[in-house]
Every structure is written in structure tokens, then in C-alpha cells.
Amino acid sequence: MxxxxxxxxxxxxxxxxxxxxxxxxxxxxxxxxxxxxxxxxxxxxxxxxxxxxxxxxxxxxxxxxxxxxxxxxxxxxxxxxxxxxxxxxxxxxxxxxxxxxxxxxxxxxxxxxxxxxxxxxxxxxxxxxxxxxxxxxxxxxxxxxxxxxxxxxxxxxxxxxxxxxxxxxxxxxxxxxxxxxxxxxxxxxxxxxxxxxxxxxxxxxxxxxxxxxxxxxxxxxxxxxxxxxxxxxxxxxxxxxxxxxxxxxxxxxWNNQEYLGLGPGAFTYLNGIRSQWAPGLVRYLEKCEARDWKNDTEDKLSEEEKETETLVTGLRLCGGVAPVSFPKIYSVLRDRLKALCEEGLMERSGENIRLTTRGKFLSEDVFTFLIQR
Structure with missing residues (x-):
């Protein structure tokens, strides 16, 4: 998609x-x-x-x-x-x-x-x-x-x-x-x-x-x-x-799939690169009229970063995600996921792990804890 x-x-x-x-x-x-x-x-x-x-x-x-x-x-x-x-x-x-x-x-x-x-x-x-x-x-x-x-x-x-x-x-x-x-x-x-x-x-x-x-x-x-x-x-x-x-x-x-964003402030994610061409309307018009096509921001995601983003966006979905699908970051996440389950913020559902109702309400805190350095 x-x-x-x-x-x-x-x-x-x-x-x-x-x-x-x-x-x-x-x-x-x-x-x-x-x-x-x-x-x-x-x-x-x-x-x-x-x-x-x-x-x-x-x-x-x-x-x-x-x-x-x-x-x-x-x-x-x-x-x-x-x-x-x-x-x-x-x-x-x-x-x-x-x-x-x-x-x-x-x-x-x-x-x-x-x-x-x-x-x-x-x-x-x-x-x-x-x-x-x-x-x-x-x-x-x-x-x-x-x-x-x-x-x-x-x-x-x-x-x-x-x-x-x-x-x-x-x-x-x-x-x-x-x-x-x-x-x-x-x-x-x-x-x-x-x-x-x-x-x-x-x-x-x-x-x-x-x-x-x-x-x-x-x-x-x-x-x-x-x-x-x-x-x-x-x-x-x-x-x-x-x-x-x-x-x-x-x-x-939410499935961290590809998209193209056009217009001022829009973001694009293609070929593992997340970019924004122009953050505001004035700059957008100036760049278009000058035919200046260099992105104002551009980040090429590492494999670990891709997995991290896919994990966080996937956890927004109520079906959750399968931890084994994230082999590059799972060793770091294992103890954090266990702690979140013990706190009643996450739960197991078959092979997947997902947010509880309380975890959904506090999702930003959950995600911050998961991806902290």
C-alpha cells in the first residue's frame, strides 16, 4: 500500500x-x-x-x-x-x-x-x-x-x-x-x-x-x-x-508504509527516507518559484530506526505487534515490554503484544519509555 x-x-x-x-x-x-x-x-x-x-x-x-x-x-x-x-x-x-x-x-x-x-x-x-x-x-x-x-x-x-x-x-x-x-x-x-x-x-x-x-x-x-x-x-x-x-x-x-506528501508542511516517506521539502507556505512558494527542489529536512533511516518506527506505529493499532518481528531491537525491548505488562499498560494476545485500555490512554508515555536511549 x-x-x-x-x-x-x-x-x-x-x-x-x-x-x-x-x-x-x-x-x-x-x-x-x-x-x-x-x-x-x-x-x-x-x-x-x-x-x-x-x-x-x-x-x-x-x-x-x-x-x-x-x-x-x-x-x-x-x-x-x-x-x-x-x-x-x-x-x-x-x-x-x-x-x-x-x-x-x-x-x-x-x-x-x-x-x-x-x-x-x-x-x-x-x-x-x-x-x-x-x-x-x-x-x-x-x-x-x-x-x-x-x-x-x-x-x-x-x-x-x-x-x-x-x-x-x-x-x-x-x-x-x-x-x-x-x-x-x-x-x-x-x-x-x-x-x-x-x-x-x-x-x-x-x-x-x-x-x-x-x-x-x-x-x-x-x-x-x-x-x-x-x-x-x-x-x-x-x-x-x-x-x-x-x-x-x-x-x-500506522503500518509504516510508504507515502508521498505534497504541499507546504507535508512529509514524505519513500525508500527508507523521511523528508520534508518546505515547512511553511512562504518558503514553499519561494522554493517552487525558484525551482529549488532540495529537501529542507531529510533522514535516511537505519534498519534499527525502521524497526523502532514500525513498532511504535504498529502499537497504535489495537491488534498490536509481534515482538519477534523486530529482531534488531528486540533484545533491548524485552525487559521494557515485560515491565509495561507488569504495570498493566500492555498485555499478551497470542503471539502479539498490545496496549491495554489504560495503556492506550497513556500511550505517549508508553512509547517514550519504549524508545528511550
Whole structure:
């Protein structure tokens, strides 16, 4: 499996927590510069990498749904002309509730989009306003109906937890509505606070009221309980899907398989090399226009590093990994895995070892312990 990711750095407004490579309300001139730059990067990638074929295509951002229909058609036509895709490939587009009438969604379906990742975040209007989101809970339900009317039935819902002022019941209500709206997948995201964002400033001033660790854990446990009871498979730490509808694109990341990332801030992993061509929009445009194709960062992974990354990404999957599949690092890991099992953070499942529910909640600590030097 191999995936292609395209980063669209445009949004109508910028959320209070956002630390992604985005710019709000871009001018027509900036938009045109970006599309010309991306077209040049696509051409270069084809010439450098050869006729790579892909099994998934993912439009992320930013807000791809903020693009006009002509811009969407132009972008996808360029990509599909240059790169071959496997039969039945998964084509995902991130979409904000309220971002388009039926015409835009029908256009997405016509150009091949067969999966929508919907940025719901919450079904509580007061929480959405606090996040700086433009949509309401009503926009979510209306957009879901329009997506299905356009002929796209695979809809993944994003939900955030640990929001300022959020209660456990707030979060449970959002999960409940995902189930009632028959989401194909539900993806959970912990709120992260970054310097330079409005939330970062509020936290520095001591004005950001976040749920405590106990409520945070109860939110996560509630999602597991409610979604598994509704016949969703808990297939990755933060992802739940109906049978056969797990995100194929994200599984490429979690199985540490190859992907090509195009656009500002995007990462690529091909031939054992992880690289980023340009970390921000300004530098991206300057490099494309100068035809400077040298990566800003590039790391060739050793065999040990490949095994370590495959271990960590694989442990995100609820089936876990087989320790014997990592012969170069297993001797170092053996005692650490044993200690994690004794702490109740990991458990054996046949030949595999996997995270427990508590281990999933504390996964970042688990991974840090595993890969420490």
C-alpha cells in the first residue's frame, strides 16, 4: 500500500488552537501562486520518483472544502493525469460542516471522492464557538445529509476532547450523535495547546479552563464503551470504524508504509527516507518559484530506526505487534515490554503484544519509555 497526501493551506478563518500550516482568507493572487507552485511540485515529484502508483489519495489541510469547484477540479485533474491509482482506491477529502451546497459535494463525487472526513469537533455550539469554529451542530447534521445526497456514504467524523469548559456529558452527547448519524468512522483528537495560538496565550495567562485528568480519562473510556456497543471496531488508539470502513490512508501511516506528501508542511516517506521539502507556505512558494527542489529536512533511516518506527506505529493499532518481528531491537525491548505488562499498560494476545485500555490512554508515555536511549 502507498498513499498520496496533498496539503491545502487555506482556511476561511483560523481556529483558536490551530498550529497547522494554514493561512486565513487567502487573496486570489496567493491562491493562484499556490496552485502554480503545487503543479510544479507535482511535475517534479513525478520526474524524480518515477511512475509511482497509489492506493489512497487524501486532500488535507487547512480546509480543502474551502476551495471552489474549479479549483478542486483543477487540482485533482493535475494529480490524476500525472500519477496512476489502483482500482477502487480510497479518495478522502477533509470537509468543514457548512462549507458547501450540494453542488460542491456533487462535484467532489464526480472527481472521484468516495470518503469525507468531517471536522465536527463537537455537537455543543458553545464549545464550537470557544474553539473559534465557524459551524454549528445544526450545520453538521445538514452537511451529513447533503454529503449522502451527493452519493458519498463513507463519512468519518472528527471529535475533540479535553476542550475548555467541556464536561464528560458534553462529550458523551457528541459521541451519541455520531452514532445516531451513522458515522462510518469516529476519530478522536485530544486538544493540544501550542505557543503562538490564542489558546496558547490564554494558557500562559492562566485563563484556560481544561478538564482534569480524571474527566479526560472518563471521556476516552466513554467513547470506547459507547462506540464498541454500537458495533464500531476500536482498531486504533483514537479511531473506531464500522466493519470494513477503517481509513485505508491512515492505516498506511500506522503500518509504516510508504507515502508521498505534497504541499507546504507535508512529509514524505519513500525508500527508507523521511523528508520534508518546505515547512511553511512562504518558503514553499519561494522554493517552487525558484525551482529549488532540495529537501529542507531529510533522514535516511537505519534498519534499527525502521524497526523502532514500525513498532511504535504498529502499537497504535489495537491488534498490536509481534515482538519477534523486530529482531534488531528486540533484545533491548524485552525487559521494557515485560515491565509495561507488569504495570498493566500492555498485555499478551497470542503471539502479539498490545496496549491495554489504560495503556492506550497513556500511550505517549508508553512509547517514550519504549524508545528511550
Amino acid at each position: 502507498r498513499g498520496l497526501y496533498l496539503h491545502i493551506p487555506f482556511c476561511r478563518t483560523r481556529c483558536h488552537y490551530c498550529n497547522f500550516v494554514t493561512t486565513a482568507a487567502p487573496s486570489p493572487i496567493l491562491r493562484e501562486r499556490f496552485f502554480e507552485a503545487l503543479s510544479a511540485e507535482i511535475k517534479y515529484a513525478r520526474n524524480r520518483q518515477g511512475p509511482l502508483s497509489f492506493d489512497t489519495l487524501y486532500l488535507g489541510g487547512g480546509t480543502p472544502s474551502s476551495l471552489s469547484i474549479p479549483e478542486l477540479r483543477r487540482l485533482v485533474e493535475r494529480v490524476q493525469t500525472v500519477f496512476p491509482f489502483s482500482d477502487g482506491y480510497e479518495f478522502t477529502c477533509e470537509f468543514n460542516p457548512g462549507d458547501g451546497a450540494g453542488a460542491k459535494l456533487r462535484a467532489l463525487q464526480e472527481i472521484g471522492v468516495n470518503r469525507i472526513s468531517l471536522g465536527c469537533q463537537s455537537f455543543r455550539d458553545e464549545l464550537l464557538q470557544r474553539l473559534g469554529r465557524r459551524h454549528t451542530a445544526r450545520d453538521i447534521t445538514e452537511t451529513v445529509a447533503k454529503i449522502r445526497q451527493a452519493g458519498i456514504t463513507n463519512i468519518s467524523f472528527d471529535l475533540m476532547l479535553r476542550l475548555p469548559g467541556q464536561t464528560v456529558e458534553d462529550f458523551r452527547d457528541s459521541v451519541r450523535q455520531c452514532v445516531e448519524l451513522e458515522a462510518a468512522q469516529v476519530s478522536l483528537y485530544d486538544l493540544e495547546i501550542h505557543e503562538g495560538t490564542p489558546f496558547g496565550k490564554l494558557q500562559k495567562e492562566g485563563k484556560l479552563n481544561l478538564p482534569g485528568e480524571e474527566d479526560h480519562a472518563r471521556m476516552y473510556e466513554s467513547a470506547i464503551e459507547m462506540l464498541t456497543n454500537a458495533n464500531y471496531k476500536h482498531y486504533e488508539i483514537s479511531n473506531f470504524a464500522k466493519p470494513g470502513l477503517a481509513s485505508r490512508h491512515n492505516l498506511i501511516y
